[in-house]
Amino acid sequence: MQQKIIETKVGVFNFDELNFEYQQLIKTAKEQVYKAYAPYSGFQVGASVLLENGEILGGSNQENSAYPSGLCAERVVMFYANAQYPDIAVRALAIAAFTHGKFLKDPVTPCGSCRQVLLETETRFENNITILLYGTEQVYVLENVKQLLPLCFEKSSLNG
Ligand code: THU
Secondary structure, X not given: OOOOOOOOOOEXXXXXXOOHHHHHHHHHHHHHHHHOEOOOOOOEEEEEEEEOOOOEXXXXXXXXXXXXXXXXXXXXXXXXXXXXXXXXXXXXXXXXXXXXXXXXXXXXXXXXXXXXXXXXXXXXXXXXOEEEXXXXXXXXXXXXXXXXXXXXXXXXXXXX
8 A cells, every 4th residue: 555645735834024005915804804794603704806907806605594694704705706807817815714813824725626617717727726724813814725725626637
């Protein structure tokens, strides 16, 4: 038997160490938590994307009394970006989460379904999407979605 070790590279930053553009992107994600509709979980998530043209868009989680009908913040903003700007690549995405009156201390990490959706946009535009995961003490920065989703199933997997 052989073993394969799969590594994920995560940059660990203080907020102040990030460049201005990434700070702005995180600021937008943080603002978005106040627009979340999360009456069932009380877990408010904000997400933002930076488009290739420099524009920043925001979104938040939207829950539903029929629980699975709700949607995470990452998918809300990514579907919105792709729906409104079908020809413009996404350069970066940031997320932040707020619960019990404060932002999470540890960086918030996206769920599996969101990772799969983010991967689709990354492969669709053949353009790495930098991922910024905000925590009050540290910000994790990943070079692309693939770092979040090793052994992924993607477009090219369909070719056999
Ligand atoms: N949620 C997100 O919006 N993004 C994540 O990365 C994790 C979870 C939402 C889904 C649900 O509305 C609430 O947070 C609790 O799971």
